Structures are given as C-alpha cells and as structure tokens.
Amino acid sequence: MRKGMRNGPLVFLMIVLFAIPPLFAQGQKATSSDMYEIATVVKITGIPWFNRLEEGVVAAGKELGVNAYQIGPADADPAQQVKMVEDLISKKVDAICITPNDATALEPVFKKAREQGILIITHESPDQKGKDVDIELIDNVAFAKHTWDMLVEGMGTSGKYAVFVGGLTVPLHNLWVDEGLKYAKEKYPDLLLVTSRIPCGEDQELSKQKTLELLKTYPDLDGIVGFGSLGPPGAAQALKEKGLAGKVTVVGTVIPGHAAPYLKEGSLTKGILWDPKDAGFAMNWVAKYLLDGGLLKDLKEIPGVGAVTLIGDVIKVDAMVDITKENVDSFGF
Incomplete structure (x- = not known):
C-alpha cells in the first residue's frame, strides 16, 4: 500500500474530530482555567470569625466549581481593603465579595470595579453605595x-x-x-x-x-x-x-x-x-447565581443557608442565634 493511502484514515479521523461541535454550551466553562474567579475580602484576616467565614468560601468553591478564595488585611485598616479591591480589579476577577471596614472609603473603587463588569457583593453593609447586592443573615x-x-x-x-x-x-x-x-x-x-x-x-x-x-x-x-x-x-x-x-x-x-x-x-x-461560614458560602453562591444570569427577584432560597427575603438590593436570611454556657458546645465551631 502506498504511503499516502496508509495515512488516509488518520487524516480522516483528524477531520472528523475538528468537525465535532464544542462539548460546552455558550456560557459554560470548558476548563478549570475558565472558572469564575470570586474573591472574598474580609475586614481582618487570621481571627476566629473570619477563619470560620473562610470555611464557607472554600466550601462554595468546591460545591459550585468556582475559583473562590479569601484575602484580608492584617488589621482592620480601610485603606488596605481599598488597595486589595484595586488589585482584584487589575486581576479582572469576576466578582468581589466583601465585608467593609469603611463603606464610604470603598465607594470610588466599587464604582471602578462595576464599570469593568465586576460584580460587588457586600456583607454587613446593607446601606453600602456602589454594591450590586448585600447579604445579611439577620434582621x-x-x-x-x-x-x-x-x-x-x-x-x-x-x-x-x-x-x-x-x-x-x-x-x-x-x-x-x-x-x-x-x-x-x-x-x-x-x-x-x-x-x-x-x-x-x-x-x-x-x-x-x-x-x-x-x-x-x-x-x-x-x-x-x-x-x-x-x-x-x-x-x-x-x-x-x-x-x-x-x-x-x-x-x-x-x-x-x-x-x-x-x-x-x-x-x-x-x-x-449567625454562623460566619454561612455568610462566606452565601456570598459566593449569590455571586455565581448572578454571574450565571440569575435574577434577584427570582431568588427564594440559598441552599443550605435558608429562605431569603429581598428588600431592594438587600438579601436577608433569618439565622440569628443566642450562645449560652448551656449550648455553646453544640455549634461545632
């Protein structure tokens, strides 16, 4: 058999493979490098409250298939938070979830982020200007x-x-x-x-x-x-x-x-x-929901966290709990 004939099946196979439509529909992520990048910025890093919140961020990343991570300043310095948001804008992340140290100081940088198509999700800042949505786990x-x-x-x-x-x-x-x-x-x-x-x-x-x-x-x-x-x-x-x-x-x-x-x-x-882990998970879940094209008005529940009430651009979940000497060991964190 001539050499050209021997290569014929291989050439045919290559043509067929290139002709097959992409496996992922529009909007879906084909590789890990195409996952949404969702950064959570806390008020201060390394303290028990935000260590627990980070557990929710990590859990959301695994469950939702997104690149979710947490950062924060070494002390509760508003200027450091602003700088971190600026750095995330430069990275072109898809969404920033943040617990503000100073709502006013963040307004200009939030405006810049949203102008570049970056979603802003806040927690513990219901009156925040420049956000897309705020999430509160209490009234x-x-x-x-x-x-x-x-x-x-x-x-x-x-x-x-x-x-x-x-x-x-x-x-x-x-x-x-x-x-x-x-x-x-x-x-x-x-x-x-x-x-x-x-x-x-x-x-x-x-x-x-x-x-x-x-x-x-x-x-x-x-x-x-x-x-x-x-x-x-x-x-x-x-x-x-x-x-x-x-x-x-x-x-x-x-x-x-x-x-x-x-x-x-x-x-x-x-x-x-409330459980800070729920807050970390909820912010990232809502971020992905909105990035996927979900509408706030259609949001009824955050899985694993609870039913939601929507008031304007603030999502509320009733998750308030008392902590006493009798029940303190029952929380698991």
Missing part, C-alpha cells in the same frame, strides 16, 4: 433590639453600661448601636451609656485594655455590649483579671468555640451571632 433592627434585651436580662433595666464596636467606620456595628440606643431610649430609659461607643472590637487585647480603663473610671459599671467578635472576650478577660466575673454583664457577637471558656466561667454573660 439588623431585631438583632440590635435583642442584644439590648440580653443586656437588660443580665444587668437589669437601670444602670451604667458601655458599647464596643470594631471601628467607628464599620457599617453594621454602628447600625446596631444606633438601633440599640434608639430602642433603649424608648424601652429602657433608665439605662445610662457612660461614654461614646469605643472602637476595639476587632482586637481582644485592646478590648481588654479598654475594659480595664472603663472599670477604673466607672467602678460602678454594670454592663458592656460588644460588637466585633473579639470585643466581648476581651472584656471578659479584664473582668476575670479584676475578680469581677459575673458582676458586670457582658453580651455581644462572639464565635462559640472562642467564647466557650468565658461563658462557662461566667465572665461572659451571653453571646449572639
């Missing part, structure tokens, strides 16, 4: 009111107290304080806030130091509300050091595993939160 007004109810449950309807926040620019912490103070003025008029809100809730050692200062200035202090998952544990540490565990009520947002020893010894009265 923020109900959450604030319930926190003040917990405070009163511990210290009574009258007395002196202070409030910690992660920072004076952290959107949700300050919204909770605004709503809580408004609620207290109406329902608990005999509560006395001894000083303006104190920014220390993202640093346990700083929270401890601020509590020691409060106790020195106000030895008759009755309670502390702490927003930022390291605020209440820091306050609890200070109370234990001063032999005041159980004598000053401490409530606020905490990670169960981190708060457990303080709850059990009585230096921390009660905690409140």
